[in-house]
Amino acid sequence: MSLISVKDMTVSRGGMPVLEGLNFAVSPGEILVLRGPNGAGKTTLLRTLARLQPPYAGTVEAAPDAVAYAAHADGLKATLTVSENLAFWAGVYGGQDIAPALRDFNLETLRDRPAGNLSAGQKRRLGLARLMVTGRPVWVLDEPTVSLDVASVELFAKAVKGHVDGGGAAVIATHIHLGFEETVFDVTPYKARHDVIRNDFDESFL
Numbered sequence: 001m002s003l004i005s006v007k008d009m010t011v012s013r014g015g016m017p018v019l020e021g022l023n024f025a026v027s028p029g030e031i032l033v034l035r036g037p038n039g040a041g042k043t044t045l046l047r048t049l050a051r052l053q054p055p056y057a058g059t060v061e062a063a064p065d066a067v068a069y070a071a072h073a074d075g076l077k078a079t080l081t082v083s084e085n086l087a088f089w090a091g092v093y094g095g096q097d098i099a100p101a102l103r104d105f106n107l108e109t110l111r112d113r114p115a116g117n118l119s120a121g122q123k124r125r126l127g128l129a130r131l132m133v134t135g136r137p138v139w140v141l142d143e144p145t146v147s148l149d150v151a152s153v154e155l156f157a158k159a160v161k162g163h164v165d166g167g168g169a170a171v172i173a174t175h176i177h178l179g180f181e182e183t184v185f186d187v188t189p190y191k192a193r194h195d196v197i198r199n200d201f202d203e204s205f206l
């Protein structure tokens with residue numbers, strides 16, 4: 001039984017199909033890594049999986065509230081401390097313990113620091129720690145390692161591994177190798193034909 005699956009799905013940006021003919025499922029314990037060049041449509045696909053936008057065609061199936069999404073923006077409250085931010089999100093998602101998230105993302109010594117005063121990498125660690133307090137099974141992550149140093153990338157990889165070993169799953173767009181066992185899904189061949197037609201269009205006829 002998969003945690004999230006897509007069938008014959010087309011995803012769009014600004015009303016224009018970007019990727020089409022998508023069929024895949026992600027099961028408990030699985031990490032799906034999206035690859036593809038800049039602009040290929042990875043963010044668009046992730047946003048659709050997270051239900052921030054509807055599919056252009058086809059379906060995405062997941063249990064209600066299955067997905068926790070972490071995008072480029074970390075979504076932190078600048079005036080709240082690190083632990084207050086985590087407690088806030090824990091409250092929103094149903095009261096998970098924040099201690100494991102503080103520990104696993106090396107945030108214990110920063111717990112009383114306002115989030116606005118953190119470095120870029122520290123903010124990113126906090127943004128990712130937030131995933132742990134959601135209690136949601138499917139982590140959908142867009143370039144999660146941006147701003148992270150080598151040690152923090154390792155912390156992150158360990159947290160993802162712990163999450164999927166506990167029966168969760170993850171879909172991650174990343175250009176770097178994270179060092180865990182993963183299923184790689186290259187979106188390049190799924191580029192919507194619509195775009196090809198547009199790119200071939202001879203503008204001299206305009």
Ligand SMILES: Nc1ncnc2c1ncn2[C@@H]1O[C@H](COP(=O)(O)OP(=O)(O)OP(=O)(O)O)[C@@H](O)[C@H]1O
Nearest residue numbers: 013014016018036037038039040041042043044045
């Ligand atoms: N608001 C918009 N309206 C129309 N097209 C858009 C809009 N925003 C982005 N696009 C286009 O949609 C396509 C897919 O973008 P997307 O951000 O999903 O790619 P990506 O694979 O995540 O790229 P990257 O690796 O650079 O993050 C790109 O060609 C982009 O230029």
